[in-house]
Amino acid sequence: MITEFIQAKSPKEALEAIQKAGEGTVFLAGGTELNRLGSSITCSRVVSLKKLGLDRIEESNGVVSIGSMVTFQQALESDVVPAYFKEALRFCASRTRRNMATIGGNVTLSRDDSYLLPTLIAAKARLVLGDITHEGKYNEEDVPIREYHAFREHFTGSLILKIVLNKVNRFVASDRFSRTAQSPAAVTVSFGADLSSGAPHDVRICAAVKGSGITRLIQVEEGVSNGQFETPEDAATQAGNDIAFVDDITGSATYKRYLLGTAVSELYRVCLGKKSKGGAQ
Secondary structure: OOOEEEEOOOHHHHHHHHHHHOOOEEEEOOOOOOOOOOOOOOOOEEEEOOOOOOOOEEEEOOEEEEEOOOEHHHHHOOOOOOHHHHHHHOOOOOHHHHHHOEHHHHHHHOOOOOOOHHHHHHOOOEEEEEEEOOOOOEEEEEEEHHHHHHOHHHHOOOEEEEEEEOOOOOEEEEEEEOOOOOOOOOEEEEEEEEOOOOOOEEEEEEEEEOOOEEEEOHHHHHHHHOOOOOOHHHHHOOOOOOOOOOOEOOEOHHHHHHHHHHHHHHHHHHHHHHHHHOOOO
């Protein structure tokens, strides 16, 4: 039960409040997870981020910066947000939820059915984080999202200020598999690559698998970059080798493995089609 509501007026003030209040205190963004039945978060105090000015979308020379408090719907309605990111935002089928859920909140939670994290990793997005030392010194850090994901414990307590999409011409495509538009996804896969050299390189493939977490498919990434696969189906045979699939309400382990392989081969095929046309999404 929430017993205290703290209204911060700056990132530093929000971080100080978390530091001072201690255990049982969390940031409050859109509130979709805190107010969800069966939420994974338990807390007694919340620090609201509403008045921190983190709800802006900016574009300069093709680089798009999205404040962490920007809602899914706000990003969908923006003229500067890339189409591949809007594709991921539409995985959230409820407009009511899209009007509440924030970009930063979805990334911070890093749920194994995350709408956005696989796409952002495939896009090689960067995060601008706010942090504060025990002595009270505030600082900001620009980190690759893959680093944030891989070393989550290191960034515990950090505040996401904005997400930066700076790979202007990068190809990114995603797919999501769930029983209904409102159900948790069994598998979400995103495929990103640089096509500027005429062949896919600098590849990032990320999968969110329910019950197994969010994982980069590094073997497949390297195989695509090195041109070792003769067909997209060959790439699919390598997908999921390092993932411990589990049976749950979204599907069996065997079914999830099948979905992952199918998605990887299809997204790779789409990527090759973009390459042959000389463009990126």
